[in-house]
Amino acid sequence: MRDASPAKTYALHIGVIALLFALNFVLPDYHQGLFARIMTLAVFAMGYNLLFGYVGLLSLGHAMFFSAGLYGAGLTVYHLGWGVPEAFVAGVACGALLALVIGLLALRTSGVAFMIVTMMFAQVFYLLILYFAAWTGGDQGLVIQQASRVIAIGGASFDLTNATVRYMSALALFSIILLVTLAVVRSRFGRVLVAIRENEERTKMLGYDTVANKLAAVVASGAICAASGAAYALLFGYVGSGFASVQYSILPLLWVLLGGAATTLGPLIGTLFMYYVTDITSGFTSAYLLIVGVALILLVLFFPKGILGSIRERWLGWLP
Amino acid sequence: MHFGPHLLLAALEGLVTSAVLALTALGLSLVFGVMRVVNVAHGEFFMLGAVLAWAVSTAISGHPAIGFVAALVIAPLLVGLVALIAERLVLRRLHYNPEGTIVATIGMLYIIQQLALTFYGPEARPVEPPFSYRILLPWFGYSGYKLSVVAASAILLVITWLVLTRTKIGLIMRATQYDRETAQAFGIPVERVYAGVFAVGAMLAAIAAVLIVPISQAHYLMGQDPLLLSFIVVIIGGLGSLRGTVVAAVLIGLSDGIVSMFFSPTLAKIIATLVVAMVLVFRPQGLFGTTPR
Numbered sequence: 001m002r003d004a005s006p007a008k009t010y011a012l013h014i015g016v017i018a019l020l021f022a023l024n025f026v027l028p029d030y031h032q033g034l035f036a037r038i039m040t041l042a043v044f045a046m047g048y049n050l051l052f053g054y055v056g057l058l059s060l061g062h063a064m065f066f067s068a069g070l071y072g073a074g075l076t077v078y079h080l081g082w083g084v085p086e087a088f089v090a091g092v093a094c095g096a097l098l099a100l101v102i103g104l105l106a107l108r109t110s111g112v113a114f115m116i117v118t119m120m121f122a123q124v125f126y127l128l129i130l131y132f133a134a135w136t137g138g139d140q141g142l143v144i145q146q147a148s149r150v151i152a153i154g155g156a157s158f159d160l161t162n163a164t165v166r167y168m169s170a171l172a173l174f175s176i177i178l179l180v181t182l183a184v185v186r187s188r189f190g191r192v193l194v195a196i197r198e199n200e201e202r203t204k205m206l207g208y209d210t211v212a213n214k215l216a217a218v219v220a221s222g223a224i225c226a227a228s229g230a231a232y233a234l235l236f237g238y239v240g241s242g243f244a245s246v247q248y249s250i251l252p253l254l255w256v257l258l259g260g261a262a263t264t265l266g267p268l269i270g271t272l273f274m275y276y277v278t279d280i281t282s283g284f285t286s287a288y289l290l291i292v293g294v295a296l297i298l299l300v301l302f303f304p305k306g307i308l309g310s311i312r313e314r315w316l317g318w319l320p
Numbered sequence: 321m322h323f324g325p326h327l328l329l330a331a332l333e334g335l336v337t338s339a340v341l342a343l344t345a346l347g348l349s350l351v352f353g354v355m356r357v358v359n360v361a362h363g364e365f366f367m368l369g370a371v372l373a374w375a376v377s378t379a380i381s382g383h384p385a386i387g388f389v390a391a392l393v394i395a396p397l398l399v400g401l402v403a404l405i406a407e408r409l410v411l412r413r414l415h416y417n418p419e420g421t422i423v424a425t426i427g428m429l430y431i432i433q434q435l436a437l438t439f440y441g442p443e444a445r446p447v448e449p450p451f452s453y454r455i456l457l458p459w460f461g462y463s464g465y466k467l468s469v470v471a472a473s474a475i476l477l478v479i480t481w482l483v484l485t486r487t488k489i490g491l492i493m494r495a496t497q498y499d500r501e502t503a504q505a506f507g508i509p510v511e512r513v514y515a516g517v518f519a520v521g522a523m524l525a526a527i528a529a530v531l532i533v534p535i536s537q538a539h540y541l542m543g544q545d546p547l548l549l550s551f552i553v554v555i556i557g558g559l560g561s562l563r564g565t566v567v568a569a570v571l572i573g574l575s576d577g578i579v580s581m582f583f584s585p586t587l588a589k590i591i592a593t594l595v596v597a598m599v600l601v602f603r604p605q606g607l608f609g610t611t612p613r
Contacts (some may be wrong), residue, residue: 058419058422060422105597105598105601106601108601108602109600109601109604111418112358112418112422113600113604115358115419115422116358116551116555116600117597117600117601120551120593120594120596120597120600121597123548123593124590124593124594124597127586127589127590127593128590130586131584131586131587131590250426253423257423287434287437287438288434289430289431289433289434290430290431290434290435290438292427292430293426293427293428293429293430293431293434294427294431295427296423296424296426296427296430297410297424297427297428297431299423300414300420300423300424300427301410301413301414301424304420
């Protein structure tokens with residue numbers, strides 16, 4: 001790995017966060033809402049990228065971690081009347097716990113078997129949500145009322161249905177996860193993960209416990225995706241089984257591939273790009289899945305490194 | 321009805337499911353066995369077969385049998401052609417890299433599904449069976465067509481097995497599967513074999529779909545269940561093992577038919593999927609497979 005210049009790297013990331021902060025005051029209402037959604041889902045993509053980009057483990061079941069956070073937060077608010085912060089923590093905890101169990105099982109396999117196993121576990125999770133429709137609302141989903149989406153800190157209260165509060169909450173979560181990912185990939189742990197991706201046998205020979213490191217990465221990835229799901233439930237007030245379907249396991253893969261796997265800002269760029277492509281084309285065609293399909297094929301054929309990956313390769317070698 | 325006849329009915333229904341499943345899973349298994357490609361779009365080739373069968377049989381007037389036979393010939397050929405084009409344009413350029421091809425076939429899945437929705441529409445449409453003879457059992461009457469599906473599937477499976485084990489084409493395919501590079505060194509046109517296998521795999525799924533479409537209707541989302549069930553069958557049977565695939569298809573089809581007649585179908589699916597995931601975790605070579613080389 002290149003010895004990256006830390007000052008330039010941190011300046012870039014702080015700059016991106018500052019730009020997103022400034023956009024809140026410039027963007028029209030519609031795009032402000034869209035950006036809040038994109039930042040929340042970019043967190044999902046960053047969690048996916050940690051495992052896919054840095055460890056090289058292609059999972060086809062990350063929808064289960066996202067929806068573990070979604071339902072962990074949504075159901076505790078809906079049925080138990082928990083407050084927003086507790087519900088968020090519950091969502092993340094659900095995701096981390098699920099990731100621990102799935103990791104222990106799925107990491108016994110590798111390659112194609114790992115993809116199929118994760119897909120099947122995610123399918124079981126999806127079917128369980130449908131089976132327990134009495135509590136989860138099944139494919140109809142549940143709407144979380146505005147009254148239960150208010151955070152009270154001291155005397156002040158923040159209403160998450162307010163557009164600016166929602167945007168800032170999404171930005172806060174996004175910024176924290178972005179800086180955490182940056183710190184992780186620059187740390188010793190991050191370098192071990194990349195070493196596992198490049199050559200697992202050799203890493204093992206050098207004395208690293210590769211299984212424990214991979215498990216830690218799965219749990220971290222699951223927890224980040226669950227944080228995204230929990231935030232989604234609380235910010236947008238809806239939980240539904242659609243978020244657990246196979247499609248939501250494919251989407252983060254698409255976003256990460258598009259933005260550039262194993263780049264810290266790639267997930268944001270991929271999510272942003274895909275969302276706007278869908279948004280613009282939906283004006284004259286309803287064939288949204290067709291675009292996803294064509295994009296996936298063109299990406300693996302011509303740009304396997306994604307947007308930021310190609311930029312890094314050609315011009316900016318220091319990009320993290 | 322008493323328990324016995326009820327069970328017999330469930331078993332017959334399960335047998336029909338098994339027959340169709342065995343053909344679909346065989347296609348998936350061939351593609352994986354020879355090319356080492358996990359074809360996620362396999363279910364969409366199945367769906368395409370059913371939709372084309374509807375299109376062909378409605379375009380041809382006269383006795384339903386004429387339309388059905390035409391569909392049985394034309395639909396699989398068209399699906400094979402689509403698969404051939406996809407193989408040429410996409411899979412070959414990816415050099416059959418396992419992860420790249422999974423992502424690419426996911427892309428194909430979405431493209432085919434969306435095109436079917438656009439041109440065929442969201443409705444489920446029936447195809448008339450070629451004959452409507454009912455076999456009268458002491459307890460209930462049973463569709464003769466359904467039993468003929470089982471017979472047709474069995475014949476096709478035997479033919480595939482004969483081709484694989486008794487002909488030169490089968491020998492070439494097995495050689496490619498065993499060791500790609502050595503096969504190439506001996507002058508086997510590996511790329512042509514791959515293209516052929518991918519097309520035949522898709523055609524098997526399409527034939528299965530044409531056979532089932534008079535029983536269940538053609539719909540643009542009908543590819544999802546067969547895909548998952550085929551994965552289950554191929555994994556339980558051992559990736560790339562033909563005998564294992566057939567045994568597992570009968571096992572899964574029968575238990576699916578019987579379990580979903582007495583319990584909730586969602587619960588049956590949950591249990592089946594979980595069991596298969598566990599098989600893959602703890603016994604990756606499948607129940608009948610040998611350890612991969």
